[in-house]
Amino acid sequence: MAGVPSRANLPPLTLHVPEPKFRPGDPVDFAEVDVPPAGSARRPDTAEDARNFTDLAYTLVRVLDDEGRAVGPWDPKLSADQLRRMLRAMVTLRAFDDRMFRAQRQGKTSFYMKATGEEAVAVPQAFALDRDDMCFPSYRQQGLLIARGYPLVEMMNQIYSNKGDKLQGKQLPIMYSAKDYGFFSISGNLATQFPQAVGWAMASAAKGDTRIAATWCGEGSTAEGDFHSACTFAAVYRAPCILNVVNNQWAISSFSGFAGAEATTFAARAVGYGIAGLRVDGNDALAVYAATQWAAERARTNQGPTLIEHFTYRAEGHSTSDDPSQYRSAGEPNAWPLGDPLKRLKDHLILLGEWDEERDAAQDKEVAEQVRAAQREAEKNGILGHGLHQPLDTLFEGVFEDMPWHLKEQQAQMLAEEEASGRPWARK
Amino acid sequence: MGAEMTEVAQDAPATTRMNMIQAINSALEVVMARDPDVIVMGEDVGYFGGVFRATAGLQKTFGKTRVFDTPITEIGIMGVAIGMGAYGLRPVPEIQFADYIYPALDQLVSEAARLRYRSAGEFTSPITIRSPYGGGIFGGQTHSQSPEGIFTHVSGIKTVIPSTPYDAKGLLIAAIEDNDPVLFLEPKRIYNGPFNGHWDRPAENWSKHPAGEVPTGYYTLPLGRAELVREGEAVTILCYGTMVHVVAGVVAEAGVDAEIIDLRTLVPLDIETIEASVKKTGRCMIVHEATRTSGFGAELSALVQERCFYHLEAPIERVTGFDTPYPHSLEWAYFPGPVRIGQALKKILKD
Numbered sequence: 001m002a003g004v005p006s007r008a009n010l011p012p013l014t015l016h017v018p019e020p021k022f023r024p025g026d027p028v029d030f031a032e033v034d035v036p037p038a039g040s041a042r043r044p045d046t047a048e049d050a051r052n053f054t055d056l057a058y059t060l061v062r063v064l065d066d067e068g069r070a071v072g073p074w075d076p077k078l079s080a081d082q083l084r085r086m087l088r089a090m091v092t093l094r095a096f097d098d099r100m101f102r103a104q105r106q107g108k109t110s111f112y113m114k115a116t117g118e119e120a121v122a123v124p125q126a127f128a129l130d131r132d133d134m135c136f137p138s139y140r141q142q143g144l145l146i147a148r149g150y151p152l153v154e155m156m157n158q159i160y161s162n163k164g165d166k167l168q169g170k171q172l173p174i175m176y177s178a179k180d181y182g183f184f185s186i187s188g189n190l191a192t193q194f195p196q197a198v199g200w201a202m203a204s205a206a207k208g209d210t211r212i213a214a215t216w217c218g219e220g221s222t223a224e225g226d227f228h229s230a231c232t233f234a235a236v237y238r239a240p241c242i243l244n245v246v247n248n249q250w251a252i253s254s255f256s257g258f259a260g261a262e263a264t265t266f267a268a269r270a271v272g273y274g275i276a277g278l279r280v281d282g283n284d285a286l287a288v289y290a291a292t293q294w295a296a297e298r299a300r301t302n303q304g305p306t307l308i309e310h311f312t313y314r315a316e317g318h319s320t321s322d323d324p325s326q327y328r329s330a331g332e333p334n335a336w337p338l339g340d341p342l343k344r345l346k347d348h349l350i351l352l353g354e355w356d357e358e359r360d361a362a363q364d365k366e367v368a369e370q371v372r373a374a375q376r377e378a379e380k381n382g383i384l385g386h387g388l389h390q391p392l393d394t395l396f397e398g399v400f401e402d403m404p405w406h407l408k409e410q411q412a413q414m415l416a417e418e419e420a421s422g423r424p425w426a427r428k
Numbered sequence: 429m430g431a432e433m434t435e436v437a438q439d440a441p442a443t444t445r446m447n448m449i450q451a452i453n454s455a456l457e458v459v460m461a462r463d464p465d466v467i468v469m470g471e472d473v474g475y476f477g478g479v480f481r482a483t484a485g486l487q488k489t490f491g492k493t494r495v496f497d498t499p500i501t502e503i504g505i506m507g508v509a510i511g512m513g514a515y516g517l518r519p520v521p522e523i524q525f526a527d528y529i530y531p532a533l534d535q536l537v538s539e540a541a542r543l544r545y546r547s548a549g550e551f552t553s554p555i556t557i558r559s560p561y562g563g564g565i566f567g568g569q570t571h572s573q574s575p576e577g578i579f580t581h582v583s584g585i586k587t588v589i590p591s592t593p594y595d596a597k598g599l600l601i602a603a604i605e606d607n608d609p610v611l612f613l614e615p616k617r618i619y620n621g622p623f624n625g626h627w628d629r630p631a632e633n634w635s636k637h638p639a640g641e642v643p644t645g646y647y648t649l650p651l652g653r654a655e656l657v658r659e660g661e662a663v664t665i666l667c668y669g670t671m672v673h674v675v676a677g678v679v680a681e682a683g684v685d686a687e688i689i690d691l692r693t694l695v696p697l698d699i700e701t702i703e704a705s706v707k708k709t710g711r712c713m714i715v716h717e718a719t720r721t722s723g724f725g726a727e728l729s730a731l732v733q734e735r736c737f738y739h740l741e742a743p744i745e746r747v748t749g750f751d752t753p754y755p756h757s758l759e760w761a762y763f764p765g766p767v768r769i770g771q772a773l774k775k776i777l778k779d
Contacts, residue, residue: 134515136511166548166550167546167547167548168548170545170546170548171546171547175546177546177547177548177550177551178550179547179550179551184514184551185543185546185547185550185551187538187539187546189534189538189539192507192534192535192538192539194507195503195504195506195507195508195510195511195535196507196508196510196511196514196539197511198504198507198508198511199507199508199509199510199511199512199513199514199515199519200511200512200514200515201511202508202511202512203511203512203515203516203517204515206467206493206494206517207515207517213511225501225503225531226503226504226507226534226535228501229499229501229503229504229507230504230507232499232501232504233498233499233501233504233508236499398544398545398548398549399544399545399583399584400544400584400586400608400696401544401552401606401607401608404652404695404696405696405699406696406697406699
């Protein structure tokens with residue numbers, strides 16, 4: 001019977017339900033987060049057997065120190081021009097996010113997701129990968145598109161589901177698809193892209209291609225079966241791919257403990273599968289770049305997959321539908337011990353004498369204007385809910401390559417229904 | 429059957445006797461030889477050639493990068509196949525038993541089926557999932573199910589079920605060449621021979637059946653086209669897979685002038701053939717082995733009612749498996765066999 005101990009002579013069992021350190025109103029102190037000194041992690045040769053550096057799954061690969069110097073074996077030694085381009089893409093990403101968040105609040109679209117605080121994940125990775133390597137992103141890697149020069153107007157057209165939207169308004173805002181930019185269609189279901197990326201990489205290897213695949217998921221969705229199936233397949237066939245886990249501490253309101261973070265790191269999942277694992281300071285653009293470049297070289301030389309945990313922090317809500325003040329302390333974002341990724345890269349450039357506050361302020365202004373101009377351009381194509389942006393017929397296009405009779409029938413029914421409704425957007 | 433053939437290789441040495449497994453094997457071999465992008469993957473399909481031998485010899489012929497064993501994770505098999513399809517390959521994953529397809533449901537339903545739509549055609553899933561299904565082999569709960577109705581309910585997937593070696597080969601090649609995801613369910617009870625439902629009589633093989641004569645070369649049968657198995661005037665019977673043969677046996681024994689339609693493709697459905705037949709006979713019976721509630725028979729029944737109501741002279745009759753798990757020892761009590769079909773036939777003809 002429930003609640004009655006069956007054997008009174010034994011101690012009762014207890015169920016452990018994880019609880020985050022801080023809830024709304026709590027003062028925040030991240031002293032327990034272990035942050036090893038920059039430069040302290042070793043950098044194995046890319047041909048090294050994964051079994052020989054499992055320690056790297058439990059530390060943090062860090063390049064930028066507290067003074068903004070690049071130190072240690074993982075320093076990718078990028079040129080000042082490369083650093084400035086990377087900074088500009090990260091600044092653009094943040095400006096774009098702010099603009100689109102506001103557009104959602106103004107009722108111009110239904111939904112948006114920011115990458116604030118995580119700009120050093122996707123952007124430096126796009127710079128470290130080859131332009132034609134295939135990316136299978138989750139929903140917070142818009143930095144890949146921005147870094148690869150995908151037109152901001154196209155992104156906004158998709159966000160507005162307007163008549164310029166190449167996806168014909170069929171997908172939720174920010175679920176981009178950009179094949180020509182090596183960017184796979186974002187699903188919205190969690191971690192499904194993981195085995196797909198591995199399959200793409202296996203196909204590339206089977207065909208003797210030279211391109212590799214990269215994929216991303218959050219720490220929360222590493223609990224999905226897809227993640228584990230992907231790791232097994234990647235390990236078994238030594239698939240040329242990079243499996244990125246963006247550990248931003250929060251999966252909507254569930255802290256990383258509900259994905260297993262109390263017990264071990266996410267990079268340590270690699271150890272169990274026998275694949276290369278790195279745990280990286282995800283707010284350190286240079287460390288992320290270096291880790292990605294290293295993993296890409298392993299993949300490209302048939303050393304197989306690498307799992308990279310990007311240790312970072314989701315500075316804002318999960319999405320425009322989320323209110324993090326309801327479940328976590330407002331002090332967390334500012335107390336996060338790894339700092340702001342933009343500021344860290346900027347400080348580094350200034351320390352090198354390759355950048356200064358005036359240029360930075362001018363760039364901020366310039367980028368903000370660029371984003372505003374893109375927005376004006378995109379809004380000429382319409383915003384969500386203001387009129388019909390796609391011909392009604394497109395509702396039935398693309399279910400199959402050729403439309404079967406039952407869809408043709410339903411399409412005719414819909415068109416008749418629109419005629420009968422007398423609505424202003426009857427067939428265009 | 430010859431009229432259905434859309435293309436026959438000119439130099440093919442005509443035909444030979446095949447059972448359904450050999451016909452499927454032949455389809456894979458023929459299509460892999462024609463298209464280097466076709467790959468076969470699944471549990472035990474490689475060196476061993478599949479637990480039913482459907483992929484026997486393919487790895488030897490085409491090599492390990494085109495025919496390979498996989499880890500035991502259906503969600504992984506499906507996800508990896510989707511990624512390979514996105515790369516430009518034409519994967520033919522095998523799910524060892526249709527009962528094991530459920531772990532792959534999300535990848536199949538939310539990913540493969542929707543990829544073309546959600547990317548407005550940028551990415552597609554030209555995948556054919558082969559999977560043995562159905563009971564009558566003492567497979568118990570987990571080797572006997574008929575899950576077709578779950579997939580016909582999903583937009584973006586085609587569902588194909590052959591009932592003969594000849595159809596299996598032609599339909600499988602067409603499915604593989606199709607640019608949309610196709611679920612190709614193989615009725616394993618009739619892999620080795622047609623089955624009239626009399627489990628207590630000696631088993632037959634395909635050697636005497638006309639559709640056991642199969643071209644050795646390339647040919648396709650169009651998806652979405654039903655086959656008129658028997659012309660008749662008294663009643664239309666809609667069926668597919670194993671049940672085509674069980675129904676044919678019952679009709680022959682009862683001496684009823686029934687029109688038997690083998691659907692062959694459930695989605696897209698050959699509604700014209702169904703409609704014409706029911707309007708002619710005025711009666712419609714639907715037979716499937718799957719559980720009854722919300723089964724594909726319910727959809728068929730609704731369609732016939734919507735389109736042929738004023739021609740119907742009797743209520744539509746469904747003959748199905750029961751809404752229980754597929755039992756082991758009592759499988760012939762579950763199976764919609766000659767008695768259940770015969771009684772339904774009497775009922776619908778009397779009304």
